[in-house]
Amino acid sequence: MGRFVARRLLQMIPVFLGTTALIFLMVYALPGDQVRAMWGDKQPDPAQLASLKHKFGLDLPLWQQYLHYMGNLFTGNFGETLSGRQVSDVIGEAMPVTIRLALMAFGIEIVLGVALGLMAGLKRGKLADKGTLVLTLLLISIPVPVLGYLFQTIFADQLKWVTPTVQDSMNLGQLLLPAIVLGSLSLAYVARLSRTSIVENVRADYMRTAVAKGLPRRRIIGTHLLRNSMIPVITFLGTDLGALMGGAIVTEGIFNVKGVGNALFRAINQKEGATVVGFVVVLVLVYLFASLIVDLLYAVLDPRIRYA
Amino acid sequence: MRGASQAKWVVAAVAVALAATACGSGSTSGSSSSDGAVNAQGVYSYQGSEPQHPLQPANAMEVGGGRIVKNLFRGLVDYDPADGKLRNQVADKIDTTDAQHYSVTLKSGWTFHDGTPVTAASFVDAWNWSANTKNNQVNSNWFSDIAGYDAVHPEKGDPTADKMTGLKVVDDTHFTIDLTAPVSYFQYKLGYTAFSPLPTVFYTDPAKYGESPIGNGPYKFVSWEHNKAVTLATYDKYAGLDKPKNGGIVFKNYTAAEAAYKDLTSDNLDVLDQVDPTDLANYKTDLGDRAVDQPMGGITSIAFAMYNDAWKAPEKAKVRQGLSMAIDRDTITKTVLGGSRAAADSWVAPGVAGYKKGACGDACTYNPAKAKELIAAGGGVPDNKVTILYNADGGHKEWVDAVCNSIRQATGVECVGDPKPDFKSARDLIDGHKVTSIMRSAWQQDYPINANFLRDIYGTGASANDSLYSSPEFDKLSKEADAAASIDKTTELYGEAEAVLAKDMPSIPLWYYKTNSGWDKKVQNVKFDSFGDPVFTQVEVKK
Numbered sequence: 097m098g099r100f101v102a103r104r105l106l107q108m109i110p111v112f113l114g115t116t117a118l119i120f121l122m123v124y125a126l127p128g129d130q131v132r133a134m135w136g137d138k139q140p141d142p143a144q145l146a147s148l149k150h151k152f153g154l155d156l157p158l159w160q161q162y163l164h165y166m167g168n169l170f171t172g173n174f175g176e177t178l179s180g181r182q183v184s185d186v187i188g189e190a191m192p193v194t195i196r197l198a199l200m201a202f203g204i205e206i207v208l209g210v211a212l213g214l215m216a217g218l219k220r221g222k223l224a225d226k227g228t229l230v231l232t233l234l235l236i237s238i239p240v241p242v243l244g245y246l247f248q249t250i251f252a253d254q255l256k257w258v259t260p261t262v263q264d265s266m267n268l269g270q271l272l273l274p275a276i277v278l279g280s281l282s283l284a285y286v287a288r289l290s291r292t293s294i295v296e297n298v299r300a301d302y303m304r305t306a307v308a309k310g311l312p313r314r315r316i317i318g319t320h321l322l323r324n325s326m327i328p329v330i331t332f333l334g335t336d337l338g339a340l341m342g343g344a345i346v347t348e349g350i351f352n353v354k355g356v357g358n359a360l361f362r363a364i365n366q367k368e369g370a371t372v373v374g375f376v377v378v379l380v381l382v383y384l385f386a387s388l389i390v391d392l393l394y395a396v397l398d399p400r401i402r403y404a
Numbered sequence: 405m406r407g408a409s410q411a412k413w414v415v416a417a418v419a420v421a422l423a424a425t426a427c428g429s430g431s432t433s434g435s436s437s438s439d440g441a442v443n444a445q446g447v448y449s450y451q452g453s454e455p456q457h458p459l460q461p462a463n464a465m466e467v468g469g470g471r472i473v474k475n476l477f478r479g480l481v482d483y484d485p486a487d488g489k490l491r492n493q494v495a496d497k498i499d500t501t502d503a504q505h506y507s508v509t510l511k512s513g514w515t516f517h518d519g520t521p522v523t524a525a526s527f528v529d530a531w532n533w534s535a536n537t538k539n540n541q542v543n544s545n546w547f548s549d550i551a552g553y554d555a556v557h558p559e560k561g562d563p564t565a566d567k568m569t570g571l572k573v574v575d576d577t578h579f580t581i582d583l584t585a586p587v588s589y590f591q592y593k594l595g596y597t598a599f600s601p602l603p604t605v606f607y608t609d610p611a612k613y614g615e616s617p618i619g620n621g622p623y624k625f626v627s628w629e630h631n632k633a634v635t636l637a638t639y640d641k642y643a644g645l646d647k648p649k650n651g652g653i654v655f656k657n658y659t660a661a662e663a664a665y666k667d668l669t670s671d672n673l674d675v676l677d678q679v680d681p682t683d684l685a686n687y688k689t690d691l692g693d694r695a696v697d698q699p700m701g702g703i704t705s706i707a708f709a710m711y712n713d714a715w716k717a718p719e720k721a722k723v724r725q726g727l728s729m730a731i732d733r734d735t736i737t738k739t740v741l742g743g744s745r746a747a748a749d750s751w752v753a754p755g756v757a758g759y760k761k762g763a764c765g766d767a768c769t770y771n772p773a774k775a776k777e778l779i780a781a782g783g784g785v786p787d788n789k790v791t792i793l794y795n796a797d798g799g800h801k802e803w804v805d806a807v808c809n810s811i812r813q814a815t816g817v818e819c820v821g822d823p824k825p826d827f828k829s830a831r832d833l834i835d836g837h838k839v840t841s842i843m844r845s846a847w848q849q850d851y852p853i854n855a856n857f858l859r860d861i862y863g864t865g866a867s868a869n870d871s872l873y874s875s876p877e878f879d880k881l882s883k884e885a886d887a888a889a890s891i892d893k894t895t896e897l898y899g900e901a902e903a904v905l906a907k908d909m910p911s912i913p914l915w916y917y918k919t920n921s922g923w924d925k926k927v928q929n930v931k932f933d934s935f936g937d938p939v940f941t942q943v944e945v946k947k
Contacts, residue, residue, distance in 0.1 A: 129828055134456065134542050136466065139835075139867040141545040143559055147537050179457045180611055181630070189630060248666060260666035265632070349660040352667070354631050358659050362631075366456065 097395070104391065108384050116169075119376045120162050123369045130154070130178060130367040152178070165370075169377065175370040177363075183374040186359055191378070193265045194355035197348075198340040200271060201279030206333065209286025213329075214322065216287065217294030228291065232284035244277045244350035261352035274351040278344055282336050289332055293325035300324070323397055330397065334390030338383035440928065445651035446945025447637075448674040448927050450938070451664040452655030454631050458614020461600035462534035462541035467677075470597065472634050472655055475940050476619035477600035478644050480508060480527070481591055485933040485942075488701075488755055488852040490591055490891070493644050494522055494601065494620070496577075498594075503586035503887055510577040514643045516603040517624040524579035526601035526620075528571045532556065533607065534598060537563050543598040545867075549590060551582045586887040588894040592757075592851040622648045622941050632657055648941040649929070671924045674945075675938050679920040681799075684742045691922040694930075699746050701753045701849035701934040702917035703857065706792055706807070709839040710910055711872040714786035722782030724909035725767040727790070729775035730814035731807055733768070737915050740806040745915035751857055751905055753916045755934035758854030758895030763902050764913055772814035779815055789818040794844040795830035796823040804844070807914070834870050845870060845911060852934050853891070854898045858882065862905060873910035 131148045149155045174183035216228035252260035262270045306316045344357035363371035394401045455469030464473040480495035496509040514522035533539055535547035536556045547553055551570030556563045570582035606613045617625050623636035637652035658664040661680030667673035669690055679687045688695045708715050733747035750763035794800040808819035824830040833839055850856050859882045860866050864874040878901050885897035923930040929944045
């Protein structure tokens, strides 16, 4: 087990270097000069343009900029935004908000998704199964912005339960509505995946044995059925955590949540290379660790899977 | 029966729409709906966006930081929001006899928010610092009129001096400004935030200062929660003409305009910046007499590549006028642009000193028959085809296509949009003068006088003259205007210069920008100026 973890951690290094290099090249090779963009429709002053480019090292060849960037990164320095702020500060402000939002969405999709999947799987072909099918189909087919505006209209404008946008991004109660919107699509996938898996496993030999042994129903479902059915679901959830953190752009925009999506959107708009790369670096790390945890969980769930 | 009930619905809908528009236009006159009791200490929120730079006056070009800096500082002069006219703030008087040598006298009693007095040196040192290339201020070229600018801001390389020779402190309340050439409307430029004074504490650490600035304006800085909000509070010892009628402003950040609109309609945001495109159709119904719909000091045009041989010949002016006549501005602004723009009839936006209604003449009136005639008289469009270059990332496609359709249908001239993927690629072609036919050209006022819309875009060698248009007559008139003894004479002479544009037609004015905005039920007395900003100090918070 220990060796497996060590090997996986070592493997992360080339993956990390490769992805950051790609992202860096893509962001900086994009057309659109970030310094020029400061002047908008106006004519930039050539002397000032050159001076600012020099200040941010943008007059160097791309590979030098990359080496410089990576060199700084290993000392924990994410660089500076064009406005002279530390990118690490920007990330530090946005991350806690999005982590809350993503974890809430994550919690909602696990609890509701698995519960729905379990119910549908056990009552295959019955009304509950068909109802779940319709609900998940709806959630999958409604685009996130539509769902967001729909919720805004129903719960804020009509029922007046909440304010239309989040007034305090750190307030868990206010984040609930955006978290539901954010988690809804994945919720549908989790429900579908667990249903299929449960339907398959319900007829497995070990289930029949467990029933024949006269085990209580709770134990049969909880320990034997669910545990074995969770492998595809966990695989999905692992990658989904990263997707939730990075994919909150639309949801955070609709509800004006000051998280990663919001900051990333603004950085892309203003062509702030350093900020974009900084956020992506953190997201890559989240993905890598999430997939490591997923791999480790396999062994916990199914003892037949062993890592050397 | 069914037909009848449907007709009834249509009538009802039209009645609602009419009532809504009537209400909307009524509010533009500035009548406040209710005069409830006012809380003079009340703080209101305004839709903002994260400033792109530290809050330093010469570093605020975009609206996010610009609006905040505008409230933190007052310069020598500013513009009366009611009529856009110049008025003195820190300046007691600004004297000149030749429009080139100015002598400034300051009022006493002005202080910075840290209590130190505003003196002549507060201005002179600030301008010298801001103009210097080394200090990387995006607005540094605003000081280029001042003698000695070349030394602190050479075209290439490092500065050779750190003071401009044109600025001299006489004593605490007097200083002089010498320009390299006469600029009669230089006082108008002085109203721009880049010319704000700075306290001595600024120079110890300009970057740190930019995080918590100390100004001399009606509001003092309280806090800046990055990407969330900037809070300002009223400064008790403010010595200016426009004492705030409220207790402060919170600039709340929004990245999506739709979210801000939602907050406004649910009274969680007090004053809106601009209505988002999706809510344009219904905002007047939603807000009633709290909706604003008025012109703003900006214009969208399409400009000809005058450096291209095809457009050079003198008789081609007729062709350009013909093309202008072939554009149905009224219909396009109402349909494609959803009423968010107003059809233009001159090169200067309304509300700007020297604006002349109808300066463009017949050329800006839709007339397909005459358009065809003029194009034929001018020898036709080269290859019978024009293209309009624009950047595809700015939402211009719809109106460019509409303009082209209008030209094609009215004259039979082939017209297509020529989209470039983003602003940079479009700008590369325009800056490099590689445009073959027509290009998009937009302008927003820096200061409300017609010179800003004419000299800065159409003067020979002007930095924003993308067309490379050059007319000796225009240049002569603008030079005379710049040397004129009074502002009135300046605007009048620039009016004559505008007539030259009507004759040569180097660009086709399309429409003016508009302020489409509103406020919620918690505030009143909200009026917008020609910059599209609310008159911040006059907003009243209801009890």
